Amino acid sequence: MPILVDDIMKLLCSISQERKMKAAVKHSGRGALVAGTVAFVGGLVGGPPGIAVGGTVGGLLGAWMTSGQFKPVPQILMELPAEQQKLVNEATAIIRSLDWTDAVQLTALVMSNQAMQQKLLAMLTTYVTKELQAEIRYDD
Template structure:
């Protein structure tokens, strides 16, 4: 039986919620830009010593910026653009396609009662988050 994209996202949210999964995104490009910009400004203001000081300060600031804040994965899933949700849907639907269910509540009960299916869905979710979104995953509180 087909399942709507929004329903699949709700199922993935439920599975990731059970594991208390969170993810953080590292913005290394933004950090490098900050480090370079402060080195440049330091060079304009203080010459060669300013470049060194600006680079050091910018490097620390850039590192702090890229550390990322962990957000619950259900929040991340629901904030994905529709195109990205559809890509995730296709991979997850391949796992639940063979199950016998009539509505979302029954499908959720089947998945939550089967550890193997949960692990497969978590694998799809982890693969998507780490390869497509370059996120760092953390479990628990």
């Protein structure tokens, strides 16, 4: 059966939407850089106690910089047309044993199989955090 990119992307969007996944892509690196820089400066100025204070202040500042920058993961996935094939290849390795005709049937099959759902979610989480260098948050 031919693998349809749109079907698998719709499946990944459904899984991430059900888990209410959001990710901060653009500013998470900047927040980490600020946290590290402030800790470094604190260490230069105040020695070991300065590192502790600088790390705390830098961490809070970095967190503040990335707050509000979270977007839903399905939106992020659909904005990555050049990288969708890599995701599809990884997801295909997980769902290879399934037989489906369209995205609706594929989604129903996966949503009824908790183990497969967890594998796809882990693959998606790894992709977003490692490839996109994003921070993930789950809204409850």
